[in-house]
Amino acid sequence: MSNASLAPLYPPTLTPPEVPLGTLRFLKRCAENPLATIPACAYSEPVSSVEPARGFRAIWICDPDVLEQVLVRDAGRYRKTPLELRVFAPVIGKGVLSSDGADWRWQRRLLAPLFRPSEVLSYVPAMAAAADEQIARWREAAHAPGQAVRHCIEADMTLATYAVIVRTMLFGGAPKDVNAVMAAGKSYLEAIPWVLAYGLLNLPSWLPHPAMFKQRRAAKAFRKSVAAIIEDRRARSASAADDLLGRLLAARDPETDAPLTDALLVDNLATLLEAGHETTAKALAWTLYLLARAPHWQDLIRAEVAAVVGTSRIEARHLDQLAVTERVIKEAMRLYPAAPVMGRTPTEAVDIAGYHVKAGEPVYMPIYAIHRHKLLWDDPNRFDPDRFLPEREAALKRTQYMPFGGGPRICLGAAFAMVEAKVLLASFVRAARFDWDGQHLPEPVSRVTLHPKGGMPLGVTLLDEAPTRPPNVLLNS
Numbered sequence: 422m423s424n425a426s427l428a429p430l431y432p433p434t435l436t437p438p439e440v441p442l443g444t445l446r447f448l449k450r451c452a453e454n455p456l457a458t459i460p461a462c463a464y465s466e467p468v469s470s471v472e473p474a475r476g477f478r479a480i481w482i483c484d485p486d487v488l489e490q491v492l493v494r495d496a497g498r499y500r501k502t503p504l505e506l507r508v509f510a511p512v513i514g515k516g517v518l519s520s521d522g523a524d525w526r527w528q529r530r531l532l533a534p535l536f537r538p539s540e541v542l543s544y545v546p547a548m549a550a551a552a553d554e555q556i557a558r559w560r561e562a563a564h565a566p567g568q569a570v571r572h573c574i575e576a577d578m579t580l581a582t583y584a585v586i587v588r589t590m591l592f593g594g595a596p597k598d599v600n601a602v603m604a605a606g607k608s609y610l611e612a613i614p615w616v617l618a619y620g621l622l623n624l625p626s627w628l629p630h631p632a633m634f635k636q637r638r639a640a641k642a643f644r645k646s647v648a649a650i651i652e653d654r655r656a657r658s659a660s661a662a663d664d665l666l667g668r669l670l671a672a673r674d675p676e677t678d679a680p681l682t683d684a685l686l687v688d689n690l691a692t693l694l695e696a697g698h699e700t701t702a703k704a705l706a707w708t709l710y711l712l713a714r715a716p717h718w719q720d721l722i723r724a725e726v727a728a729v730v731g732t733s734r735i736e737a738r739h740l741d742q743l744a745v746t747e748r749v750i751k752e753a754m755r756l757y758p759a760a761p762v763m764g765r766t767p768t769e770a771v772d773i774a775g776y777h778v779k780a781g782e783p784v785y786m787p788i789y790a791i792h793r794h795k796l797l798w799d800d801p802n803r804f805d806p807d808r809f810l811p812e813r814e815a816a817l818k819r820t821q822y823m824p825f826g827g828g829p830r831i832c833l834g835a836a837f838a839m840v841e842a843k844v845l846l847a848s849f850v851r852a853a854r855f856d857w858d859g860q861h862l863p864e865p866v867s868r869v870t871l872h873p874k875g876g877m878p879l880g881v882t883l884l885d886e887a888p889t890r891p892p893n894v895l896l897n898s
């Protein structure tokens with residue numbers, strides 16, 4: 422189905438800065454929105470080098486072949502950047518996302534089985550139950566059937582995806598105070614631009630910034646709550662449970678046969694709790710925003726779900742047939758990739774597209790700019806899910822579209838996230854209509870994940886034909 426006859430939608434984007442900015446202006450802009458420091462050349466040149474502030478070089482890689490070289494062919498010659506570690510370490514320590522080399526490899530091997538396609542599909546009932554719960558919350562908030570209520574969709578999606586991750590990853594071990602964990606995670610992320618700005622300017626990490634003490638407290642609170650989950654599980658001697666935590670507790674180092682240290686257990690659980698819900702929540706919030714701006718795509722999804730699923734609960738066998746739903750999610754993740762920038766640094770000096778890069782010097786792969794690159798996409802800022810029609814998608818280079826990254830460090834939860842996004846989106850659009858107020862133009866702001874500035878207020882109207890809430894199948898009951 423084509424949307425060619427309908428008015429094209431150009432949703433909010435960013436105006437790149439003039440470079441170089443002075444150091445103070447760079448700091449200010451970076452603190453407000455690190456993504457808004459990506460220069461114009463990153464949207465128009467294959468590989469470019471600029472000084473974001475005087476004296477600091479940043480290399481932006483946007484060419485699919487060069488990306489393939491860094492992420493895939495020569496992956497073993499690169500590491501995560503010290504800046505990323507500086508950003509993440511206080512919360513997720515040296516877990517699978519923030520370690521390198523042998524430390525990374527064995528943790529990845531340990532966790533990978535949990536994200537096999539068969540495992541992921543077994544989580545569909547828990548995902549559908551989380552979607553139903555969110556719909557029930559909307560239903561409770563509506564004063565009369567069919568009445569529109571404005572909701573902060575960003576917060577709602579965070580709640581829904583957090584429920585999914587807790588139920589699928591921590592059977593029976595959910596933290597007692599879910600809100601405290603979420604609040605601590607949010608508070609930590611809010612202060613990250615300062616860490617980024619200081620790191621980019623090579624300022625020492627002990628140098629105070631306005632959010633430093635609040636952020637330290639948030640990191641400590643988050644890790645304390647995660648450690649409490651592990652203690653709780655041990656106290657109930659339920660380590661044999663075949664969920665993530667059970668597997669982590671049973672895991673042994675293939676070389677030394679040593680168990681994961683308590684610190685590494687906390688690191689990986691924190692990683693999966695945070696990486697496993699924040700990103701998908703943001704992807705769904707942006708998707709619903711685009712659907713509110715393009716109601717005909719809502720209608721198409723609604724018709725598809727009605728034809729494929731009817732009014733029964735969404736099951737794993739339906740997913741392959743939800744093609745329109747999938748196209749919309751993919752296009753939303755093109756325009757608003759939940760993880761908008763990746764960085765790497767070579768372990769020894771390398772040549773990248775003619776640039777001599779010293780060992781330890783960072784290079785950046787701005788997924789946000791790659792997905793809107795003038796050389797790679799036709800009319801890049803236009804919302805057009807038909808870009809992902811099978812024959813058109815097949816013509817894309819694999820590093821031209823990479824919301825989940827690429828190479829050996831590709832997102833561990835990519836399949837999980839796609840299945841979850843499909844189940845949740847299909848359930849929500851079947852049950853409700855999402856309306857834009859005609860005014861809110863949220864700037865995409867990077868807080869590691871891609872936030873909508875000013876939140877994502879949308880009108881939610883539950884539709885009469887929405888199915889009644891099926892019996893609760895929560896896994897942590």
Ligand code: HEM
Binds near residue numbers: 529760824831833834
């Ligand atoms: C829309 C949702 C998601 C997006 C856009 C996303 C994006 C990404 C990206 C771009 C990376 C690569 C970072 C790099 O190479 O520097 C990554 C890594 C990772 N993601 Fe996701 N992610 C999503 C959902 C999830 C979920 C649901 C989980 C777990 C349940 C997860 C767990 C991880 C982990 C553990 C890594 C580190 C992998 C490694 O370094 O080996 N992500 N993600």
